[in-house]
Amino acid sequence: MTSEASVPSSTPPDRRRVPLILFAWLWVGAPLAYGLYELVLKVRQLFTG
Amino acid sequence: MSMPIAPPGWSRWLVPPAALSVHLSIGQAYAWSVFKPPLESALDLTGTQSALPFQLGIVMLGLSAAFGGRWVERNGPRRAMTVALVCFSSGFLISALGAATGQYWLIVLGYGFVGGIGLGIGYISPVSTLIKWFPDRPGMATGIAIMGFGGGALIASPWSTQMLDSFGRDGHGIALAFLVHGLVYAVFMSLGVLLIRVPRAPLAADPLPAAPAAESVRTDTGPQVSANSAIRTPQFWCLWVVLCMNVTAGIGILEKAAPMITDFFSGTSAPVSVSAAAGFVALLSAANMAGRIGWSSTSDLIGRKNVYRVYLGVGALMYLLIAWFGDTSKPLFVICALVILSFYGGGFATVPAYLKDLFGTYEVGAIHGRLLTAWSLAGVLGPLIVNRVADAQKEAGKSGATLYGLSFTIMIGLLVVGFVANELIRPVHPRHHHIPSPRKAADDERSVRTEQHPA
Structure with missing residues (x-):
């Protein structure tokens, strides 16, 4: 990637981005939690089925 | 864009x-x-x-x-x-x-x-x-x-x-x-x-933090190898073999997990029902996913080569345990299969970092893409071995765990091949390193500065 820097900036992260970080992780975390919940239900069949 | x-x-x-x-x-x-x-x-x-x-x-x-x-x-x-x-x-x-x-x-x-x-x-x-x-x-x-x-x-x-x-x-x-x-x-x-954002270059105008910032990271140094040069190195092909063998071994179980656990315990006092087999498949998916984040994070601590030694060496041992004692103990069978599947996921997730260690960040995405052809072959090889062997054994009148004995022996052999390939990986020779021309480097620098501080 020719026009891209090779090291992250040393500038400290902006605290105003915290809500955005939380939103982004919730965006991907919520469906993943749903998938894991469904998985646990199936895994129980190994011990009860 | x-x-x-x-x-x-x-x-x-x-x-x-x-x-x-x-x-x-x-x-x-x-x-x-x-x-x-x-x-x-x-x-x-x-x-x-x-x-x-x-x-x-x-x-x-x-x-x-x-x-x-x-x-x-x-x-x-x-x-x-x-x-x-x-x-x-x-x-x-x-x-x-x-x-x-x-x-x-x-x-x-x-x-x-x-x-x-x-x-x-x-x-x-x-x-x-x-x-x-x-x-x-x-x-x-x-x-x-x-x-x-x-x-x-x-x-x-x-x-x-x-x-x-x-x-x-x-x-x-x-x-x-x-x-x-x-x-x-x-x-x-x-x-x-x-x-998505790419990290920007540290500029002279950037204020330096008074103390190390929470997210400050060390400068990335080391070899920088282009994708075209990388595929000419033995390191790339050794890693290709490592990935192919590791994935083949994992797919071998993943692809036939439900009938495999049913066959293993069909003649025992505790046969596995269809719904329990479905639960086993789900558990394997969880191990596959956990291995991706768990083992690749571990590789940051113990090193990439060592973690692949674990995937391939301990993986072979797990296959050996299943082949010898798998049909005597359900917990042992399940634990060994889970470990193998966690190594399967870990192998996928650790390989980009291994490539970065060997070839640098210059074109690591492109090199990773080329390495994934190993996945394509393994995707055919793994199921082919397990299914062909099981079918042949069935035709020979065998049943239960004996349907899989030979394919597990083959998997152990493949993991040993992968282990040897991993041992052969050495740092890339400097003649393969990418050295940007002074003019190109200046152009790149100018381009980055213009994008960060547009006129």
């Missing part, structure tokens, strides 16, 4: 969810089997025919990752993610049209060909960006994203099933389900397109 350079103060913790939004979506590919039975009854297809969109999708994943890698490096992750979004979503929309009109070839073309390009470009799109943001923890960073590929099926499988239950399993219901998939995945992946 210019390179999305991070503004000052951009948090690197926004990059993993951007990558996850893409990987969790394209991971849906592993849940294709949900659509197979309804398609077979609605369009009068055989099992082989209904598998075609998935198979073509995986072939296209390998091809587009191998041949699109340099394009991704040149154009950056945002453009790559956009292409992945458009291809993956339009694949579903074309398939919806195919299901609605009863034209199966449109489903093969849409989901398999167009969607498959989205799989390949999407898979490699965030890898090099993550490594650049997390040079201190590349294994963990790529592990998070590649864990998403494993997690995608966990989400899609129940979600798609519920959708088919609601819309119906005829052509109209399948078309509606494809349509909703295409639209929802487009929205879901757009977060990745919007959030």
Whole structure:
């Protein structure tokens, strides 16, 4: 990637981005939690089925 | 669409969810089997025919990752993610049209060909960006994203099933389900397109923090090898063999997990029911996903070569235990299979960081794409070995655990081959290192500064 820097900036992260970080992780975390919940239900069949 | 350079103060913790939004979506590919039975009854297809969109999708994943890698490096992750979004979503929309009109070839073309390009470009799109943001923890960073590929099926499988239950399993219901998939995945992946940023160069004008910032990271140094040079090195091909052997060993169990556990304990006092076998398959998926984040993060601590020694060496030992004692103890069988599957996932997730250690960050995404051809071969090899051997043994009148003894011995042999290949990996010779010409380096520097401080 020719026009891209090779090291992250040393500038400290902006605290105003915290809500955005939380939103982004919730965006991907919520469906993943749903998938894991469904998985646990199936895994129980190994011990009860 | 210019390179999305991070503004000052951009948090690197926004990059993993951007990558996850893409990987969790394209991971849906592993849940294709949900659509197979309804398609077979609605369009009068055989099992082989209904598998075609998935198979073509995986072939296209390998091809587009191998041949699109340099394009991704040149154009950056945002453009790559956009292409992945458009291809993956339009694949579903074309398939919806195919299901609605009863034209199966449109489903093969849409989901398999167009969607498959989205799989390949999407898979490699965030890898090099993550490594650049997390040079201190590349294994963990790529592990998070590649864990998403494993997690995608966990989400899609129940979600798609519920959708088919609601819309119906005829052509109209399948078309509606494809349509909703295409639209929802487009929205879901757009977060990745919007959030992805490449780290900016430290400029002279940047104020230096008084103390080390929480997110400051060490400068990334080491060899920088281009994708074209990398494939001429023995290190690339040794790692190719390592990945191929590790994936083959994992797929060998994954592909036949349900009938395998049923066969192993069919003649015992505690046979495994169909629903318990389904639970075993789900548990393997969890181990596969946990291995991706767990083992790749461990590789940041113990080193890439050592973690592959564990995958291949301990993996062979686990196969040996299953082959010798697997049918005597259900917990032992389950634990060994879980460990093997965690190594399978770990192997996928650790390989980008291994490539970064060997070849640097210069074109690591493109090199990763080319290495994924090992996956394509393993995807054929693993199931072929286990199924052929099991069929041959069945024809010879054998049953139960003896159906798999020979294939497990073959897997142990393959893991030993992978172990030896890993031992042969040495640092790349400096003659392969990429040295930018002074003029090109100056142009690159000017380009970065212009994008960060536009006139």
